[in-house]
Amino acid sequence: MKAAARGARRRERLPRDERVGQIMRAARQVFCSKGYEAAATAEIAERAGVVEGTLYRYFPTKRDLLIKVVEQFYEEIFSDYEAQLSGVRGTWNRLRFMIWKHLSVMHKDPDMCRLIVHELRPWPQYRQSSIFTLNQRYTQSTLAVVREGIASGEFRDDVPLRIVRDMIFGGAEHHTWGHLRDEGGFSPDTAADAITNMICQGLQRAGRAAAVDSSVNRLERVVQRLEGLTAPQQRARGNP
Amino acid sequence: MKAAARGARRRERLPRDERVGQIMRAARQVFCSKGYEAAATAEIAERAGVVEGTLYRYFPTKRDLLIKVVEQFYEEIFSDYEAQLSGVRGTWNRLRFMIWKHLSVMHKDPDMCRLIVHELRPWPQYRQSSIFTLNQRYTQSTLAVVREGIASGEFRDDVPLRIVRDMIFGGAEHHTWGHLRDEGGFSPDTAADAITNMICQGLQRAGRAAAVDSSVNRLERVVQRLEGLTAPQQRARGNP
DNA sequence: GCAGACTAATGAGTAATGCTCACCATGTCT
DNA sequence: AGACATGGTGAGCATTACTCATTAGTCTGC
Numbered sequence: 001m002k003a004a005a006r007g008a009r010r011r012e013r014l015p016r017d018e019r020v021g022q023i024m025r026a027a028r029q030v031f032c033s034k035g036y037e038a039a040a041t042a043e044i045a046e047r048a049g050v051v052e053g054t055l056y057r058y059f060p061t062k063r064d065l066l067i068k069v070v071e072q073f074y075e076e077i078f079s080d081y082e083a084q085l086s087g088v089r090g091t092w093n094r095l096r097f098m099i100w101k102h103l104s105v106m107h108k109d110p111d112m113c114r115l116i117v118h119e120l121r122p123w124p125q126y127r128q129s130s131i132f133t134l135n136q137r138y139t140q141s142t143l144a145v146v147r148e149g150i151a152s153g154e155f156r157d158d159v160p161l162r163i164v165r166d167m168i169f170g171g172a173e174h175h176t177w178g179h180l181r182d183e184g185g186f187s188p189d190t191a192a193d194a195i196t197n198m199i200c201q202g203l204q205r206a207g208r209a210a211a212v213d214s215s216v217n218r219l220e221r222v223v224q225r226l227e228g229l230t231a232p233q234q235r236a237r238g239n240p
Numbered sequence: 241m242k243a244a245a246r247g248a249r250r251r252e253r254l255p256r257d258e259r260v261g262q263i264m265r266a267a268r269q270v271f272c273s274k275g276y277e278a279a280a281t282a283e284i285a286e287r288a289g290v291v292e293g294t295l296y297r298y299f300p301t302k303r304d305l306l307i308k309v310v311e312q313f314y315e316e317i318f319s320d321y322e323a324q325l326s327g328v329r330g331t332w333n334r335l336r337f338m339i340w341k342h343l344s345v346m347h348k349d350p351d352m353c354r355l356i357v358h359e360l361r362p363w364p365q366y367r368q369s370s371i372f373t374l375n376q377r378y379t380q381s382t383l384a385v386v387r388e389g390i391a392s393g394e395f396r397d398d399v400p401l402r403i404v405r406d407m408i409f410g411g412a413e414h415h416t417w418g419h420l421r422d423e424g425g426f427s428p429d430t431a432a433d434a435i436t437n438m439i440c441q442g443l444q445r446a447g448r449a450a451a452v453d454s455s456v457n458r459l460e461r462v463v464q465r466l467e468g469l470t471a472p473q474q475r476a477r478g479n480p
Numbered sequence: 481g482c483a484g485a486c487t488a489a490t491g492a493g494t495a496a497t498g499c500t501c502a503c504c505a506t507g508t509c510t
Numbered sequence: 511a512g513a514c515a516t517g518g519t520g521a522g523c524a525t526t527a528c529t530c531a532t533t534a535g536t537c538t539g540c
Contacts, residue, residue, distance in 0.1 A: 119362065202441045256488090
């Protein structure tokens, strides 16, 4: 009773997960608004309604806290992109989808992305972190699309995939810097178009009539099927 | 005589420039070997043969010291590149020269470049620093080469230069990460060839091929939409 | 060659901050 | 009701960028 009488905060015992959730929410706010260095553990604790020492019961260091916060963000963002990708047809469209998705995340959550790009990734242990692995999965999915294009004959097979990856993601990242710094925006749509076009044209085969043919043939078949399905409606509206 | 008798360091008065030089040399060593955060001002001072307070007579903050060190490096490196560029003929060769030069610096001085890329550039005030200006001059020279290509008719004029810049420098930077972290090297020659080829082919004037492409792309999109309409039950769950 | 002024250089001290640890309080189980 | 496991506390530590009053080389004018 003494503590309560003295007006101190009522001590509340919460289940681990709930407390961890509170702390992570507070941390995300403070990290996003101030950046990693300027975010004081004291402020995070205060905002989470606990005392500094409590943070360290659940997270060994401030940096581990950042990593967990970013991990959670990644899972929110990329949980379903593979399913989404599977609904997109055609090499150009599939590539554009992956690039656009990447750019959209940057556009929508610049603070969080700034944390990842400018504060987490430069850290020496980055490649041992789970963030690196999650990122790798994303770039691999993107490169898989390029491989499909090579396999189908649309793309040359003499350009190192690593370079393609670097130009896509390096280019996208470079393009978004201004926005991450809150010093000028960008359009995910326009940028995705431009990057996709540059990549696709850069990878184009020298002689590519065959690739276009196969693509056109496939389209012809699908269109034929679709015409069969939709023909009645179209005619009803006066279309031959 | 007391101080000397006690074995303390003899106090030496040096002209400003000489002292500044000593400090900057020491700072460069410590920054490069430990990174910015881990570099203690105490160690820099010790290595420069002065006491900590002396640093602050010449540099207002640790960060300013870093900036001066990096500025000096930039001047060493890029002092004569414009003269060198003027000796190279042909769009492809000129572009390759600029890309290669950039990659070579990264290759030769990874520690210094890591400082710039990972520690200085993420800083909020980066765009107000002289490093930003120096960098801008370099990218502008590179884009000038692209503009020449457009003017001569070699390149299309419908690709935003900003995207070209981002893909060149973003791509180059992404490509060198492993090397900057001392986790795997790269070849400036091979990489410069690959990037230059991708950019040049990506910027090639559109002929009949491009027209066919855009047509095929449009068809792909329409077909995709129609497939979704005619078979909604198949992808209803996986699709947003 | 000396007084005095100028200022380079010192080093003890400060504030901020990530992190630790011995102890306390609270919900639960027997 | 008492014991136990564990969530929670807050004073305190170590590190480190940065400050400032003081000290002492060095140069000028006589």
